[in-house]
Amino acid sequence: MGAPLIQARDITLVFKSKDREPVTALRDFDLEVGKGEFVSIVGPSGCGKSTFLNLLLGLIKPDSGEMKLDGAPITGPGQERAMVFQEFGLLPWRTVRANVELGLELKGVPSPERSARATELIKLVGLKDFERHYPHELSGGMKQRVGLARALATEPEVLLMDEPFAALDAQTRDLMQAELLQIWQQTKKTVLFVTHSIEEAAYLSDRVIVMTARPGRAKEALKIQLPRPRDYEMRLTPQFNELKSRIWDVLKEELTSRG
Amino acid sequence: MKWLANFYTEREQSILGGGFILLLIVLWELMPHLVPLSQGFSLFFTTPWKIIEACYQLFVENKIQEHLYVSSIEFLAGLGLAIVAGLPLGLITGRSRNLDAMVDPFITVFNATPRLIFLPLFILWFGIGIWSKVMIVFIGAVFPLLINTYEGVKNADRVLVNVVRSFGANEWQIMKIVVLPNSVPYIVVGLRLAIGRAILGVVVGEFFGASKGLGFMIATAATNYKVDVVFAGVAIFMGLSLILTMAVKKIESNLSRWRPEETKTF
Amino acid sequence: MKIKEFFAEHRRLWLGLSSVLFVLAAWEMLLTYVFPLNPFFFTKPSLVAVAFKEQVIYGALWGDLAVSSKAFLWGFSFAVLLGIPLGALMGWRRTAGYTLDPFFTALYASPLVALAPLIIVVFGVGLFAKSVLVFALSVFPFIFNTFAGVRSTDRLLINVVRSFGGGEKDLYFKVILPSTLPYIVAGARIALGRGLVGIIVGEFYAASEGIGYAISRFGDTYRLPEMFASIFLLMITAVALTEGMRKLETVLAPWKTTQETR
Numbered sequence: 152m153g154a155p156l157i158q159a160r161d162i163t164l165v166f167k168s169k170d171r172e173p174v175t176a177l178r179d180f181d182l183e184v185g186k187g188e189f190v191s192i193v194g195p196s197g198c199g200k201s202t203f204l205n206l207l208l209g210l211i212k213p214d215s216g217e218m219k220l221d222g223a224p225i226t227g228p229g230q231e232r233a234m235v236f237q238e239f240g241l242l243p244w245r246t247v248r249a250n251v252e253l254g255l256e257l258k259g260v261p262s263p264e265r266s267a268r269a270t271e272l273i274k275l276v277g278l279k280d281f282e283r284h285y286p287h288e289l290s291g292g293m294k295q296r297v298g299l300a301r302a303l304a305t306e307p308e309v310l311l312m313d314e315p316f317a318a319l320d321a322q323t324r325d326l327m328q329a330e331l332l333q334i335w336q337q338t339k340k341t342v343l344f345v346t347h348s349i350e351e352a353a354y355l356s357d358r359v360i361v362m363t364a365r366p367g368r369a370k371e372a373l374k375i376q377l378p379r380p381r382d383y384e385m386r387l388t389p390q391f392n393e394l395k396s397r398i399w400d401v402l403k404e405e406l407t408s409r410g
Numbered sequence: 411m412k413w414l415a416n417f418y419t420e421r422e423q424s425i426l427g428g429g430f431i432l433l434l435i436v437l438w439e440l441m442p443h444l445v446p447l448s449q450g451f452s453l454f455f456t457t458p459w460k461i462i463e464a465c466y467q468l469f470v471e472n473k474i475q476e477h478l479y480v481s482s483i484e485f486l487a488g489l490g491l492a493i494v495a496g497l498p499l500g501l502i503t504g505r506s507r508n509l510d511a512m513v514d515p516f517i518t519v520f521n522a523t524p525r526l527i528f529l530p531l532f533i534l535w536f537g538i539g540i541w542s543k544v545m546i547v548f549i550g551a552v553f554p555l556l557i558n559t560y561e562g563v564k565n566a567d568r569v570l571v572n573v574v575r576s577f578g579a580n581e582w583q584i585m586k587i588v589v590l591p592n593s594v595p596y597i598v599v600g601l602r603l604a605i606g607r608a609i610l611g612v613v614v615g616e617f618f619g620a621s622k623g624l625g626f627m628i629a630t631a632a633t634n635y636k637v638d639v640v641f642a643g644v645a646i647f648m649g650l651s652l653i654l655t656m657a658v659k660k661i662e663s664n665l666s667r668w669r670p671e672e673t674k675t676f
Numbered sequence: 677m678k679i680k681e682f683f684a685e686h687r688r689l690w691l692g693l694s695s696v697l698f699v700l701a702a703w704e705m706l707l708t709y710v711f712p713l714n715p716f717f718f719t720k721p722s723l724v725a726v727a728f729k730e731q732v733i734y735g736a737l738w739g740d741l742a743v744s745s746k747a748f749l750w751g752f753s754f755a756v757l758l759g760i761p762l763g764a765l766m767g768w769r770r771t772a773g774y775t776l777d778p779f780f781t782a783l784y785a786s787p788l789v790a791l792a793p794l795i796i797v798v799f800g801v802g803l804f805a806k807s808v809l810v811f812a813l814s815v816f817p818f819i820f821n822t823f824a825g826v827r828s829t830d831r832l833l834i835n836v837v838r839s840f841g842g843g844e845k846d847l848y849f850k851v852i853l854p855s856t857l858p859y860i861v862a863g864a865r866i867a868l869g870r871g872l873v874g875i876i877v878g879e880f881y882a883a884s885e886g887i888g889y890a891i892s893r894f895g896d897t898y899r900l901p902e903m904f905a906s907i908f909l910l911m912i913t914a915v916a917l918t919e920g921m922r923k924l925e926t927v928l929a930p931w932k933t934t935q936e937t938r
Binding site: 208209210228229230233234236238240242244253254257258305 | 830832833835836837838839840841842846850851854855857929
Binding site: 422423424426427428429430431434454507508511512513514515516518519520522523524526527528529530531533534535606609610613614617618625628629632633635637640643644647648651652655 | 687688691692693694695696699717771774775776777778779782785786787789790791792793794796797798869872873876877880881888891892894895896898900903907910911914915917918919
């Protein structure tokens with residue numbers, strides 16, 4: 152693995168709100184992700200997994216602890232990290248193309264370059280015939296593909312994915328998972344993937360991190376030793392099921408204890 | 411000190427909002443003392459205290475009661491007629507697509523034009539007595555009621571309608587069991603708008619052709635440069651409209667106890 | 677058979693059209709053959725049509741309409757220029773919103789038209805007074821709709837733009853402004869209606885020009901066909917403006933299904 156690309160140590164974050172008790176989302180959370188790894192985080196609801204992604208993204212700062220990317224501390228959003236959001240987050244008044252170009256636009260990339268890059272990515276996610284459509288004309292799966300294209304457009308090193316397929320129906324979800332693996336294989340990004348689905352985590356990742364209930368901590372990391380490239384049939388093997396039940400055993404305790 | 415800080419953060423909204431209004435009133439009251447006013451300007455100027463005094467005098471000297479009475483009658487009669495005509499019409503046009511298509515052009519046109527345009531015509535027809543005002547209130551209030559009831563009916567949950575129909579309900583029962591309860595929030599919005607239009611109708615109707623009523627009182631006071639009486643009249647209208655709005659809110663919450671908080675219209 | 681299909685498809689249009697024609701025809705028939713027509717009280721479509729032709733094509737009604745429009749545009753433009761930034765400020769800065777909201781709500785809820793006689797007494801009869809009245813009535817929908825629009829900006833989209841390194845300026849122009857636009861246009865539609873009330877009231881009450889004045893003048897002189905004709909002219913204008921606004925709404929915001937709060 153070499154030196155880890157992402158390093159998080161002793162991260163603590165407390166949410167203070169006006170009329171409620173403060174909520175400790177994360178406490179002493181540690182994580183390391185190697186370059187080119189596909190790591191999933193699973194955990195009970197409210198355990199802070201999405202919060203952690205937002206911390207990595209740089210939109211919020213932890214109360215204590217340190218986060219480093221490639222040795223340098225994370226102080227805010229940056230070009231090396233891009234997120235794919237669960238509710239897509241597409242600008243409804245922009246076409247698919249304009250949405251994909253958003254990140255590049257904000258970075259000041261001139262128009263012809265932006266356009267070329269967007270074309271490339273739109274083709275990559277298979278939306279070539281839809282580039283002049285508006286989000287409201289697209290299905291959930293298509294919207295998420297736009298989200299993915301947009302995230303990849305700025306050529307980040309790290310792809311942060313916050314339950315990206317949770318809002319999709321089961322079939323689309325399966326399709327998108329396969330596509331994601333393909334694209335990952337091609338682009339060789341480092342991926343941090345948050346999900347509720349053990350099956351999804353096991354299917355996609357090199358490692359699965361199980362978090363405790365709130366306040367969240369990394370409880371255990373399980374290596375997924377399945378060969379790549381992975382296909383759907385692998386999900387039907389007893390080996391896969393065993394992996395799943397191991398993850399489940401670790402997660403189970405957290406679901407019943409508190410949270 | 412901490413208690414004060416907590417007190418503030420809890421009631422921040424009302425403190426800021428109420429404080430601002432209070433500040434404006436105080437500044438207004440103090441203005442003649444702070445800023446020298448020209449002769450011409452002071453003719454048209456009044457202060458909050460004077461307005462309160464004028465209000466008090468109007469009530470005590472029994473000058474306002476008759477006007478209030480007349481205006482109230484015009485308002486209630488017009489609004490009442492509007493409800494009686496608008497609600498059923500809204501219900502029927504909502505359910506019948508043919509009737510809707512036939513009535514739609516008229517409604518669109520009349521809704522788009524400021525109904526006050528008919529005031530001279532109504533005065534021609536009904537004179538400067540109560541009836542011209544009742545009619546202008548009616549024609550102003552009936553459209554929001556009709557249109558919003560129509561919207562409420564049209565938006566009735568199809569699934570629920572089918573459910574009730576599958577149990578053998580007829581048109582009237584469907585209306586009663588599904589459509590009407592579902593339309594309540596729409597009708598409430600319509601009622602709120604109608605009340606606003608109705609007050610407008612009373613006010614303007616009485617400016618233009620009347621011999622009695624709050625609007626008439628305001629108009630005559632204006633021509634006699636009795637600015638405090640003018641503002642007193644406006645304040646009374648404001649107060650009335652506030653009371654009515656709160657009454658409508660109360661009615662709505664009583665009728666909507668089954669609805670989750672976020673979907674209430676206020 | 678083709679004709680039948682044509683009718684079936686555009687059924688709504690045909691029903692609407694025929695009911696209007698029916699009403700006009702019935703009106704004409706009733707007052708020509710059934711009831712005696714008292715010219716001081718009533719009139720019929722044929723007479724109105726003649727008056728319309730005379731007044732509009734040869735007469736002064738266009739001039740009146742122009743005068744009214746000028747006052748309206750002045751008041752309305754100021755409402756736009758002041759209302760939108762104010763509403764935006766209130767929506768974006770929480771404290772500004774808290775401070776100004778109750779004050780403006782109180783003003784919006786009161787019948788400001790009641791101040792019309794005062795405004796006329798103070799500013800006299802003319803363009804300025806009418807514009808003030810139009811402004812006072814039409815500024816509030818802009819304030820409140822912009823306020824609501826800015827406040828309803830999807831937080832997720834703000835995070836998205838921030839996550840790509842967008843600054844304040846990017847947030848305003850790429851997220852908040854487009855997101856608020858449909859609200860502003862809907863507000864414009866409502867403000868239009870209220871502004872029309874302002875101009876009409878201003879002209880009824882004391883004016884020597886304008887379409888409101890024309891209508892009341894015709895009423896005073898019992899010239900009913902002309903009065904109906906002027907009312908009709910105003911109706912057409914109002915409908916054209918309102919429907920134009922609606923079209924604008926759908927063009928500027930195809931992604932939004934705006935709610936009806938007329």
